[in-house]
Structure formats: C-alpha cells, structure tokens
Amino acid sequence: MLPQLFAVTAPGFEALVALELREAGFAEVRVVPGGVECRGSPLRANRQSRIATRFLQRLGTFEARTFEALKQGIAALDRAPFGPGTPTVEVSCQRSRLFHTDAIAERVVEAWRGGEGSGPTVYIRFDQDRCTVSIDTTGEPLFRRGWRLETGPAPLRENLASGLLAFAGWRPGEALYDPMCGSGTFVIEAALWASGREAGSGRNFACETFVGPEAAVRSSSVATVFGASDRSRAVIEAARRNAQRAEVEITFAVADASRARPPAPHGLLICNPPYEHRAPGARHAFENLVKLLDGPFASWRALILCPVPGWGLALLPRVESRLCFLNGGLRIEALRLREVDSNPPP
Incomplete structure (x- = not known):
C-alpha cells in the first residue's frame, strides 16, 4: 500500500492543495483539520507540490494514557526504513493525560533509538489520548525553493x-x-x-x-x-x-x-x-x-x-x-x- 501522507498547509489554502494533489494523481485525497491527507510517493509529493508547506508520512496511531503505553506504541511501529539513529522529536498535545512535551519527547527517543548517529524528525501529536506518529519527509520547508535570495519588505512566500x-x-x-x-x-x-x-x-x-x-x-x-x-x-x-x-x-x-x-x-x-x-x-x-x-x-x-x-x-x-x-x-x-x-x- 502506498504511504499515507499529510500535507501541512497554510490556513485557507487546503482546498487548493487538495486539488493540486488530485490533479497530480495522488490517491485518497481529503481535506482534514490543518492540511490534506493523501496516499502516494513522498518524494514525488515534495517535488511536485507548489502550494504545500511540508509533507509528513504517517507511521501509525495508538492510544497512550501512560508513558509506558507510549513507549510500547512507538516500539510496535515499523521504524526500520527510517534508520536507528536518535530522532529529533516535535510534540503537540491537546485534551490528553500526557501533556508534558519534553517528557514525551524523551520517551520517544528512548523507544526509538537503536544505533549511532542522528535519525529522522518525528512528529508526535496527542489528541484525546490518541497518539499519531509521523515522519518528516521534507526537511527545509517547501517554500524554500533556492532561487529567492533577495527579498523586499513583507515578502510573500x-x-x-x-x-x-x-x-x-x-x-x-x-x-x-x-x-x-x-x-x-x-x-x-x-x-x-x-x-x-x-x-x-x-x-x-x-x-x-x-x-x-x-x-x-x-x-x-x-x-x-x-x-x-x-x-x-x-x-x-x-x-x-x-x-x-x-x-x-x-x-x-x-x-x-x-x-x-x-x-x-x-x-x-x-x-x-x-x-x-x-x-x-x-x-x-x-x-x-x-x-x-x-x-x-x-x-x-x-x-x-x-x-x-x-x-x-x-x-x-x-x-x-x-x-x-x-x-x-x-x-x-x-x-x-x-x-x-x-x-x-x-
């Protein structure tokens, strides 16, 4: 099955990103809070989208009301394709028993790390005790095309x-x-x-x-x-x-x-x-x-x-x-x- 992707989108531009992805042939495109979901190649998505800000690849979602449940949920994910190094972790929480972002990031690193070097950037999102784990596929935001080294006041991305x-x-x-x-x-x-x-x-x-x-x-x-x-x-x-x-x-x-x-x-x-x-x-x-x-x-x-x-x-x-x-x-x-x-x- 093709990877599930989440396009991070500037507010107001969700429908335009969805249309762009459909026209590019991505599957299961739908607008969701904060962006657009679809299935397809992460590399092709990053190369072709002119409007999205970033693409995350979904790894999984599970319930976690304790730190132990969080570590078990992370350990159960297929992390092999992304390397064993220490990940960089970004955390957001709302309406959940686990809400201390630094403590959550520490547990994710403990459960993920299995080798030397740096690993991927991992996004952890808690909402009503449901933990969604995603991998950053983009790196520098997509609006950084590389050509605009000179700007005026209040430039438009x-x-x-x-x-x-x-x-x-x-x-x-x-x-x-x-x-x-x-x-x-x-x-x-x-x-x-x-x-x-x-x-x-x-x-x-x-x-x-x-x-x-x-x-x-x-x-x-x-x-x-x-x-x-x-x-x-x-x-x-x-x-x-x-x-x-x-x-x-x-x-x-x-x-x-x-x-x-x-x-x-x-x-x-x-x-x-x-x-x-x-x-x-x-x-x-x-x-x-x-x-x-x-x-x-x-x-x-x-x-x-x-x-x-x-x-x-x-x-x-x-x-x-x-x-x-x-x-x-x-x-x-x-x-x-x-x-x-x-x-x-x-």
Missing part, C-alpha cells in the same frame, strides 16, 4: 504565491503582469510553472534518506508572456537576479505602476501592493492600481491582495471570489476580479 496563482485560475499560456513586483515572486513562480519543471527541482528532501530514487518528471513547457515592473531600480535588479537563479526569462522594467501597460490583449494582472505600515503613500499606490484596472487593464482579469479593510470597496463590482490568509502576521484578503471590458482597444 513562494508557496503562497503559487497558491494564489491557482486561486486566480491562472494556467501557463495566459499572460501575466505584476506592476508592483518587488522581488518577483509571483512572476518567477508562474514562469517556473510554465517551464514544466517540478517545484522542488534543484533541492534535496529529508525522505531521500529512506526512499529509493525516482526519476524527475518534467512536463512540456508552455509559451507564456510575463511582465513585471516596480518603481525602484534596486528592487528590479534584485528581482532580475532572482529570476536568473531560477533560470527563467521575464521582462522586468523600472516604472511606476501608473505607467504600466498590458503586454497582451488579455491576461491576469496580479499584485501585492505595499502595506500602509511599511511604505509611505501605500493608499495612493492602491488607488493608482484601481485606476489601472479600470483603464489599460480593463480587459484583464486580476488578483489583488488587499492589506487594509475597506480598501477594496472600489473593486467590489468586479469581485468573483475572495480568499483570506495571514502573511507576516497580517490578515490579507485576496480579491479575484473579472475583466470589465472583453474587447480591448487595438
């Missing part, structure tokens, strides 16, 4: 950017433009998607120590028009370097958002405008963005991140759907907008 692209209904082949691109996260993630490369290409995962090698999968690339601009030359230079590390080609320009023009008759405009607490004139920038959507980009769909309640009121007639999430501790509302003019001027 790579997996959230991909999740928002999916929420917008964007697919390779549709033109994409970001008029306030910052470090280029949206357009670079989209360009990687269009290239056909797996999201995790170019990095290693924790599960490679206990699963066999698997050939990387590369889909056909899809020709797509990408454009991005920002008023800061330094920011654009950083975005260009990020794109070079990601090995994607994107047209970047130094320009104020008010001067942005669509590179194609139709497409998706996507934007994470500056937040009021981190940039002077943020409200003015947002108002200019609204003018863009009613003017040059009227024939484009859009996904706009609205950082302040009330700012998006002018966009309500175009809103198709919305998604709320946290970024840097701030509640952000992503507004998916329809085009207002399906016949752009020549």
Whole structure:
C-alpha cells in the first residue's frame, strides 16, 4: 500500500492543495483539520507540490494514557526504513493525560533509538489520548525553493504565491503582469510553472534518506508572456537576479505602476501592493492600481491582495471570489476580479 501522507498547509489554502494533489494523481485525497491527507510517493509529493508547506508520512496511531503505553506504541511501529539513529522529536498535545512535551519527547527517543548517529524528525501529536506518529519527509520547508535570495519588505512566500496563482485560475499560456513586483515572486513562480519543471527541482528532501530514487518528471513547457515592473531600480535588479537563479526569462522594467501597460490583449494582472505600515503613500499606490484596472487593464482579469479593510470597496463590482490568509502576521484578503471590458482597444 502506498504511504499515507499529510500535507501541512497554510490556513485557507487546503482546498487548493487538495486539488493540486488530485490533479497530480495522488490517491485518497481529503481535506482534514490543518492540511490534506493523501496516499502516494513522498518524494514525488515534495517535488511536485507548489502550494504545500511540508509533507509528513504517517507511521501509525495508538492510544497512550501512560508513558509506558507510549513507549510500547512507538516500539510496535515499523521504524526500520527510517534508520536507528536518535530522532529529533516535535510534540503537540491537546485534551490528553500526557501533556508534558519534553517528557514525551524523551520517551520517544528512548523507544526509538537503536544505533549511532542522528535519525529522522518525528512528529508526535496527542489528541484525546490518541497518539499519531509521523515522519518528516521534507526537511527545509517547501517554500524554500533556492532561487529567492533577495527579498523586499513583507515578502510573500513562494508557496503562497503559487497558491494564489491557482486561486486566480491562472494556467501557463495566459499572460501575466505584476506592476508592483518587488522581488518577483509571483512572476518567477508562474514562469517556473510554465517551464514544466517540478517545484522542488534543484533541492534535496529529508525522505531521500529512506526512499529509493525516482526519476524527475518534467512536463512540456508552455509559451507564456510575463511582465513585471516596480518603481525602484534596486528592487528590479534584485528581482532580475532572482529570476536568473531560477533560470527563467521575464521582462522586468523600472516604472511606476501608473505607467504600466498590458503586454497582451488579455491576461491576469496580479499584485501585492505595499502595506500602509511599511511604505509611505501605500493608499495612493492602491488607488493608482484601481485606476489601472479600470483603464489599460480593463480587459484583464486580476488578483489583488488587499492589506487594509475597506480598501477594496472600489473593486467590489468586479469581485468573483475572495480568499483570506495571514502573511507576516497580517490578515490579507485576496480579491479575484473579472475583466470589465472583453474587447480591448487595438
């Protein structure tokens, strides 16, 4: 039977991860509290998911109301594939008789350890005296792709950017433009998607120590028009370097958002405008963005991140759907907008 996996997911993105896994061919996909369960190869899951944060492999669940029952439950699990070394243990507890996390971790190490060296990272979750044991298959979080070494203030994580692209209904082949691109996260993630490369290409995962090698999968690339601009030359230079590390080609320009023009008759405009607490004139920038959507980009769909309640009121007639999430501790509302003019001027 294929391993049972649990995809750790940013709140609000569970349904998008579930859809991604179903489209990738994973079995028994279902949304559960905190993430998504499925069955399949842990290595393939880590390589292919653009939206999940981490994948855990379930080892088993048992009842444990005493430390002795905990040690017996751990000892009964098939731990051989993961090595005999000393594990790193992460513990969470709620509504259980065993609740002292350090003491639980000590008992797990005692029951697990059988050799020299370091072992896997083991996640222990207690809920109503039921202990669920999982193995980390990812290592560094999946949003650490390796290409984004330079960021601006309040950056959006790579997996959230991909999740928002999916929420917008964007697919390779549709033109994409970001008029306030910052470090280029949206357009670079989209360009990687269009290239056909797996999201995790170019990095290693924790599960490679206990699963066999698997050939990387590369889909056909899809020709797509990408454009991005920002008023800061330094920011654009950083975005260009990020794109070079990601090995994607994107047209970047130094320009104020008010001067942005669509590179194609139709497409998706996507934007994470500056937040009021981190940039002077943020409200003015947002108002200019609204003018863009009613003017040059009227024939484009859009996904706009609205950082302040009330700012998006002018966009309500175009809103198709919305998604709320946290970024840097701030509640952000992503507004998916329809085009207002399906016949752009020549």
